[in-house]
Amino acid sequence: MSADKGDTGAASAPATRGPRFLPRRPEGNRLHPVTPWRRGWAPLAALLAFVAHDFRQAREWSEQLTAAWVGLGLLVLLPVAAGYGFLSWWCTSYLVTDTELRIHTGLLFRRAAHIRLDRIQAVDLSRPLLARIVGVAKLKLDAVGTDDKDELAYLGERQAVALRAELLARAAGIAPDAAPEAGEAPARRLLHVPPRTLITSVLLLGAGWGTLAALLVVPALLWLATENVWTVLAAAVPLAGGCWASTAGRVVREFDWTVAESPDGLRLDSGLLDRQHATVPPGRVQAVRIVEPLLWRRRGWVRVELEIAGVGKSDDDEGRGVLVPVAGRQDAADVLARVLPGVDTHAALATLTPVPLRARWCAPVVRRGYGHGVTPEVFVARQGLVTRRTTLVPHAKVQSVRWTQGPWERRHRVADVYVDHGANGEVCARLRDEDEARALMEAQAERSRTGRRTAPPDRWLTSPGTAEPHPGS
Secondary structure, X not given: OOOOXXXXXXXXXXXXXXXXXXXXXXXXXXXXXXXXXXXXXXXXXXHHHHHHHOHHHHHHHHHHOOHHHHHHHXXXXXXXXXHHHHHHHHOOEEEEOOOEEEEEEXXXXXXXXXXXXXXXXXXXXEEOHHHHHHXXXXXXXXXXXXXXXXXXXXXXXXXXXXXXXXXXXXXXXXXXXXXXXXXXXXXXXXEEOOHXXXXXXXXXXXXXXXXXXXXXXXXXXXXXXHOOHHHXXXXXXXXXXXXXXXXXXXXXXXXXXXXXXXXXXXXXXXXXXXXXXXXXOOOOEEEEEEEEEHHHHHHOEEEEXXXXXXXXXXXXXXXXXXXXXXXXXXXXXXXXXXXXXXXOHHHHHHOOEOOOHHHHHOOOOHHHHOEEEEOOOEEXXXXXXXXXXXXXXXXXXEEEEEEEXXXXXXXXXXXXXXXXXXXXXXXXXXXXXXXXXXXXXXXXXXXHHHHHHHOOOOOOOEOOOOOOEOOOO
16 A cells, blocks of 8 residues: 655654564564464465466376375475464554554565554454454554555454554544543444345345346356356356355345444444444545435335545445445435535435436437436436436535537537546536536536535544534544
């Protein structure tokens, strides 16, 4: 991770030399002693990578191996894996100074990350199943201006919770001496998704049934056509992964989803096997997307997704992109009122207007799913027929506005208006009347300038519209 560097002049503990045959230990605190077992998988992963790269050669070698050679290989591989894990743990440390968090890692290639505390925007806590059994947890850190995350894996659960609270307090501007005693900020639960509702919502999604049908049909057809097991596996494995991710995997990941309000943002807790504790950073939400699959609409269910500035698009961030996996419209609107203060979600959706009738020559079918609206607080755009997606962008988060028109659209006097926001994303009001689109672009540019001047500060542990620490912290 490429982190912003703060003042490196703060006092710190010297590095520890240790035994002569070991490298010098970097300054700072140590991770939990169970960590070497996690890092010891690297040599085995390298062996598996070689097998996957050249499976034919690996199979030829495996046919020539005897039980004695296998035992000898294990006697060599296991100590190497254990030694690598121990040395990786030995060379890893972290240290909190007055201005930054320093993380030192690396056995062969040393790496030092200096993360300024005032640039930290989220500290998430993760407890995988095996980690929960052992009593350890993992911290993931997001800093402004970075795409990747740094992490501390693993710490004792109490140590991880205390360190997370201290980092959030320091990010809020609390004095270094008082931050360790600040403790975890209080929270009030806003929403809980019952397991029955979550499972029913997944069963009503077409994506899972579609991948399941493909998993049953495609491998069978490939076997009839080629009779090659590797061709069948090459198609079946990705389909099985997609089927799991869109059905049971989604239930496991979003199980027991809870949204709570605290002075440091909205806290999201979820997970059946891997418990995730994430925080939506206050003021960093750039856009909100309300998703309404076809079979959910009769029940009045919606899904709420977020686009947050500075958060990468890796798999680890998937939970961060979801605010509410499934809930009724009113419950979702109540939670959104905490994310977008002053925005009436129902009023924003009521401003949506369809595209002109002549737009049917540009998009005969999907045009029915397009819509646009605007309120004094947000820019609203909708698209989709089967799965309807409505995006709300606060005017203060708009970075630029674009007006585009292709030759076919020009012929029918319609145009598209794009709004770019701070999470490197864009929202489009599709196929608007040409004159309306020009007026919309000019008006939106002015609303964005006004919104940025009047927007409240983005600050941890603050009440809306103030810059002072929350009394409860």
